[in-house]
Amino acid sequence: MISSACLIFNPVAGQGDPDFELDQIRSILEPEIDLDIYLTTEEVDADELARAAVERGVEAIIVSGGDGTLSAAAEAVVNTDIPFGIISRGTANAFAAALNIPNTIAAACQTILQGKTRTVDVAYCNDHPMVLLAGIGFEAETVEKADRETKNRFGMIAYILAGIQELGNLQRFAVEIETEDKIIKTLASAVTVANAAPPTSVLAQGPSGIIYDDGLLDLTIVSPENKTGAIAATFHLFQTAATGTPVERDDIGYLRAKQFKITTEPPQKVVIDGEIFGTTPVEIKCIPAGLTVYVPYVKEEIPTEKLDGLPNLTVEIK
Numbered sequence: 091m092i093s094s095a096c097l098i099f100n101p102v103a104g105q106g107d108p109d110f111e112l113d114q115i116r117s118i119l120e121p122e123i124d125l126d127i128y129l130t131t132e133e134v135d136a137d138e139l140a141r142a143a144v145e146r147g148v149e150a151i152i153v154s155g156g157d158g159t160l161s162a163a164a165e166a167v168v169n170t171d172i173p174f175g176i177i178s179r180g181t182a183n184a185f186a187a188a189l190n191i192p193n194t195i196a197a198a199c200q201t202i203l204q205g206k207t208r209t210v211d212v213a214y215c216n217d218h219p220m221v222l223l224a225g226i227g228f229e230a231e232t233v234e235k236a237d238r239e240t241k242n243r244f245g246m247i248a249y250i251l252a253g254i255q256e257l258g259n260l261q262r263f264a265v266e267i268e269t270e271d272k273i274i275k276t277l278a279s280a281v282t283v284a285n286a287a288p289p290t291s292v293l294a295q296g297p298s299g300i301i302y303d304d305g306l307l308d309l310t311i312v313s314p315e316n317k318t319g320a321i322a323a324t325f326h327l328f329q330t331a332a333t334g335t336p337v338e339r340d341d342i343g344y345l346r347a348k349q350f351k352i353t354t355e356p357p358q359k360v361v362i363d364g365e366i367f368g369t370t371p372v373e374i375k376c377i378p379a380g381l382t383v384y385v386p387y388v389k390e391e392i393p394t395e396k397l398d399g400l401p402n403l404t405v406e407i408k
């Protein structure tokens with residue numbers, strides 16, 4: 091159990107009351123952990139604060155904010171052994187959902203206090219650390235349209251509204267995907283490379299499940315011919331994600347590899363972990379076990395016995 095930690099808190103993330111939320115975090119954590127608290131500002135982001143904390147040699151880094159804040163801070167912690175605590179207070183909270191971390195403040199704090207950690211893979215996209223996924227094309231356009239003001243007014247609906255608006259502009263582009271052992275060329279509307287992804291990141295859900303500690307990245311190509319096809323493909327991805335089965339439509343493909351080099355014609359926008367990053371080409375490489383995170387302690391509940399229903403059953407306790 092750690093005795094101290096640096097807490098990085100984004101006061102504008104999500105739609106809650108930041109003073110109340112910070113007090114709540116402090117009231118749960120401070121009886122056990124000595125917190126050194128830093129607030130992000132418009133000028134000083136979580137990446138800079140986390141980098142300084144790494145240099146100071148802190149015992150742990152706990153970050154509270156939306157996916158943008160969590161991702162920025164995680165970048166500084168990648169490839170250090172410093173445990174990373176996640177308290178999600180954002181709009182989408184994909185980070186917590188992808189890594190199976192509770193998304194209420196109280197439960198997230200308890201997870202940190204329990205002290206159980208595990209390593210998860212991360213990736214580098216053109217030398218930029220990535221924990222969840224890189225979205226090329228459709229998703230990047232959607233993220234760009236869901237601005238701060240709309241997110242403050244509508245929360246998660248901001249992303250859905252932006253997605254619907256973007257469907258009207260749906261276009262396919264030529265893509266070349268190079269892995270360790272093959273080169274694939276096709277047309278796509280969206281290409282998503284996921285290290286970890288929550289079920290709500292539908293465009294990443296080509297394979298039957300995205301494993302965040304297998305040393306591999308999962309790439310999904312979505313290539314509908316028109317708007318109707320896009321809606322049908324999205325619905326299919328929703329269903330397969332919910333049932334844990336791989337996709338079966340001709341306009342969706344997927345593959346797994348340690349690294350991908352992706353070129354598109356024309357160049358497409360790219361988002362990494364929900365934040366606009368730049369444009370293609372990109373090279374994305376998996377870094378196995380690059381991040382140590384606090385995870386909930388789950389009691390193994392593997393049944394060791396099943397006798398119910400056997401004919402003429404008697405069980406004598408000795």
Ligand SMILES: Nc1ncnc2c1ncn2[C@@H]1O[C@H](COP(=O)(O)OP(=O)(O)OP(=O)(O)O)[C@@H](O)[C@H]1O
Binds near residue numbers: 132135156179
């Ligand atoms: N004090 C601040 N004032 C204004 N902007 C800030 C401040 N601190 C951080 N930011 C900005 O907040 C953004 C990150 O927000 P974050 O992703 O954490 O929350 P969110 O947008 O509500 O959540 P999500 O990413 O899940 O939609 C960054 O662009 C960062 O520059």
